Amino acid sequence: MFHLALRMLLGDRAKYIMLVGGLTFSALLMTQQNAVFQGLLSWTTSHMRNMRASIWVVESRVEQVNETKALRDTDVNRVRSVSGVDFAMPLFQGVLKARATDGSEKLVQLIGLHAGTLFGRPTKMLQGDLEQLRMANTVVIDELAAERLGQSPAPGAPPRPLQPGDVFEINDREARVVGICRTERHFFGYPYVFTSYDQALQFAPRQRKMLSMILAEPKPGLTAAEVARTIQAETGLAAYTVPEFERSTINWIWKNTGIPFSFVTTIILGFIVGVAIAGQTFYSFVLENLRNLGALKAMGASNALLSGMLLLQAYTVGLIGFGVGVGLTAAFGFAVADKGQPPFLLQPDSVVRTLFAILIICTLSALLGIRKVARLEAAIVFRS
Amino acid sequence: MSLPSSPSDPAAVRLTGVVKAFGSGDARTLALKGADFTAAQGELHLLVGPSGCGKTTLLSVAAGTLEWDEGQVDLFGTRLNDLSPSSITAFRRRHIGFIFQQFNLITTLDLVENVSVPLLLNGTRRRDAEDKAAALLARVGLAGRERKRPSQLSGGQQQRVAIARALVHEPRLLIADEPTSALDRETGHQIMDLLATAARSPGRSVIIVTHDPRTYSYADRLTEMEDGRVAGVHHGPALKDFISIHH
Numbered sequence: 001m002f003h004l005a006l007r008m009l010l011g012d013r014a015k016y017i018m019l020v021g022g023l024t025f026s027a028l029l030m031t032q033q034n035a036v037f038q039g040l041l042s043w044t045t046s047h048m049r050n051m052r053a054s055i056w057v058v059e060s061r062v063e064q065v066n067e068t069k070a071l072r073d074t075d076v077n078r079v080r081s082v083s084g085v086d087f088a089m090p091l092f093q094g095v096l097k098a099r100a101t102d103g104s105e106k107l108v109q110l111i112g113l114h115a116g117t118l119f120g121r122p123t124k125m126l127q128g129d130l131e132q133l134r135m136a137n138t139v140v141i142d143e144l145a146a147e148r149l150g151q152s153p154a155p156g157a158p159p160r161p162l163q164p165g166d167v168f169e170i171n172d173r174e175a176r177v178v179g180i181c182r183t184e185r186h187f188f189g190y191p192y193v194f195t196s197y198d199q200a201l202q203f204a205p206r207q208r209k210m211l212s213m214i215l216a217e218p219k220p221g222l223t224a225a226e227v228a229r230t231i232q233a234e235t236g237l238a239a240y241t242v243p244e245f246e247r248s249t250i251n252w253i254w255k256n257t258g259i260p261f262s263f264v265t266t267i268i269l270g271f272i273v274g275v276a277i278a279g280q281t282f283y284s285f286v287l288e289n290l291r292n293l294g295a296l297k298a299m300g301a302s303n304a305l306l307s308g309m310l311l312l313q314a315y316t317v318g319l320i321g322f323g324v325g326v327g328l329t330a331a332f333g334f335a336v337a338d339k340g341q342p343p344f345l346l347q348p349d350s351v352v353r354t355l356f357a358i359l360i361i362c363t364l365s366a367l368l369g370i371r372k373v374a375r376l377e378a379a380i381v382f383r384s
Numbered sequence: 385m386s387l388p389s390s391p392s393d394p395a396a397v398r399l400t401g402v403v404k405a406f407g408s409g410d411a412r413t414l415a416l417k418g419a420d421f422t423a424a425q426g427e428l429h430l431l432v433g434p435s436g437c438g439k440t441t442l443l444s445v446a447a448g449t450l451e452w453d454e455g456q457v458d459l460f461g462t463r464l465n466d467l468s469p470s471s472i473t474a475f476r477r478r479h480i481g482f483i484f485q486q487f488n489l490i491t492t493l494d495l496v497e498n499v500s501v502p503l504l505l506n507g508t509r510r511r512d513a514e515d516k517a518a519a520l521l522a523r524v525g526l527a528g529r530e531r532k533r534p535s536q537l538s539g540g541q542q543q544r545v546a547i548a549r550a551l552v553h554e555p556r557l558l559i560a561d562e563p564t565s566a567l568d569r570e571t572g573h574q575i576m577d578l579l580a581t582a583a584r585s586p587g588r589s590v591i592i593v594t595h596d597p598r599t600y601s602y603a604d605r606l607t608e609m610e611d612g613r614v615a616g617v618h619h620g621p622a623l624k625d626f627i628s629i630h631h
């Protein structure tokens with residue numbers, strides 16, 4: 001009988017297309033919005049993946065990685081003296097004005113690394129030599145910075161991305177490019193400019209406290225978490241492991257911005273649209289087939305069998321809609337992957353969540369029909 | 385479900401003092417007011433009477449598709465009163481074939497699929513069910529049209545498909561409520577011919593509700609209803625007299 005259930009479903013082309021279309025739209029909306037949301041959330045913690053330190057020591061009120069509250073210079077040595085700390089390096093970070101080759105001003109994320117170790121260095125150098133950062137007035141910039149700052153020199157001329165050897169200005173001071181690196185996009189969208197810690201203090205406007213963060217590593221044999229706890233206890237500063245800081249950052253986004261709310265609203269809307277379209281269409285499919293279902297009932301089809309047939313029909317359109325919806329989302333992901341905009345991160349568990357939501361929609365729709373069929377008197381087929 | 389063979393009771397269908405009311409309060413109508421009805425195996429039994437006298441209701445009770453309020457219903461020696469709703473459903477599935485006034489074929493399925501439904505419901509494998517369905521379609525004169533849709537057929541042809549569907553699982557009871565009233569007179573006669581030849585068999589009881597006196601001559605036995613009760617049963621010479629009066 002189940003193959004006949006599918007034939008009945010496919011036989012009603014208009015409803016079939018409506019059902020698959022509605023569920024596709026719903027799956028697309030839920031998956032795509034979730035992927036953009038996850039992508040955005042991953043941006044909020046990209047800074048950590050660009051620096052790669054096991055322990056992040058920050059001012060005690062800092063809750064997320066994109067926020068800086070300056071520390072005292074002496075804090076580096078306080079952290080270094082904590083037992084269990086293998087080494088700890090200062091880090092400067094600040095958003096500064098840079099002048100592009102066409103004279104326009106762009107904001108950049110300036111990172112000052114400890115000159116001796118260059119700890120926190122970019123993950124991938126594309127051109128040039130990172131070691132040259134130890135020379136005066138030198139910077140390594142990421143591809144985004146090379147592009148943003150390398151505007152067309154004269155009106156009409158094509159833009160030319162900056163290359164090693166080029167010179168531009170940060171805060172009215174000369175900076176010479178010695179390398180191009182690749183980074184993951186920063187949450188705020190500013191391009192990265194790496195330099196040495198001491199050089200960064202030259203670029204940045206002078207302030208009483210200039211140390212932004214301390215990056216530390218645990219001694220071999222100790223976990224980052226236990227050493228972070230010790231640092232916190234002994235210095236009164238906040239110390240996070242990478243997963244802790246990621247979690248804290250994402251919590252901060254949930255608590256302090258409207259971003260999650262708007263995404264969650266859209267995702268819920270996708271679910272409601274699915275329920276409305278699928279539920280309504282499926283119910284009218286059942287209503288139109290009521291005489292047939294009554295005849296089947298008279299002929300001895302049990303309620304369990306008819307319910308199974310309705311569930312099969314609902315899940316069939318559900319799975320097709322889910323497949324097409326997720327496929328379209330993935331296609332969208334590929335299309336934007338090169339541009340890097342908008343953020344996009346399609347994770348297996350969000351696909352599973354969409355599947356689950358679609359199955360709930362289909363179950364609800366089928367249940368409406370099942371209720372109708374269960375109450376149906378087989379004798380109605382004798383009435384004309 | 386296997387049926388006890390009961391030589392002591394050759395009746396296929398026996399309703400005793402059946403009462404059935406619809407609605408409640410002021411809207412309450414007594415459709416059956418203590419109906420006694422018997423149909424024998426091997427006979428084609430017509431059920432006649434004025435509109436609203438309770439024919440459809442009686443047929444529905446006899447087919448186990450409608451619950452009743454009082455009285456006994458026995459089908460081939462099995463008392464339906466003693467069966468659970470799901471056992472009654474199983475009983476219908478196995479032993480009863482249905483023909484409806486509006487044919488009630490599933491429009492999105494082809495003819496073979498429609499006819500195979502009762503077999504599939506009884507757990508027959510798809511291949512076997514479709515083979516058997518095709519054979520039945522041939523028997524009702526529709527060979528070669530197995531893969532057509534009901535909408536591609538005339539009303540009479542559709543009712544033939546319905547007859548094939550009602551017979552495909554070899555039921556012991558065939559129930560038809562006004563199978564010819566949606567058809568023109570000539571086609572109606574052909575359908576009655578088909579029912580009289582293809583449906584009638586020694587172990588089977590065929591009960592047909594009809595309005596049309598011209599079909600009376602097909603009956604082995606005829607029950608007249610009036611106002612929720614059985615008013616008379618005719619067979620043999622008495623049936624001939626009854627027919628001649630009503631012509």
Ligand SMILES: Nc1ncnc2c1ncn2[C@@H]1O[C@H](COP(=O)(O)OP(=O)(O)OP(=O)(O)O)[C@@H](O)[C@H]1O
Binds near residue numbers: 437441
């Ligand atoms: N579902 C129902 N609800 C309420 N009243 C009903 C219902 N079914 C039948 N009745 C009433 O029961 C009585 C008998 O109806 P039934 O359909 O059995 O008559 P019938 O002999 O088949 O009539 P017809 O020849 O017009 O088909 C009628 O008065 C009808 O109005």
Ligand SMILES: [Mg+2]
Binds near residue numbers: 439440441561
């Ligand atoms: Mg009737």
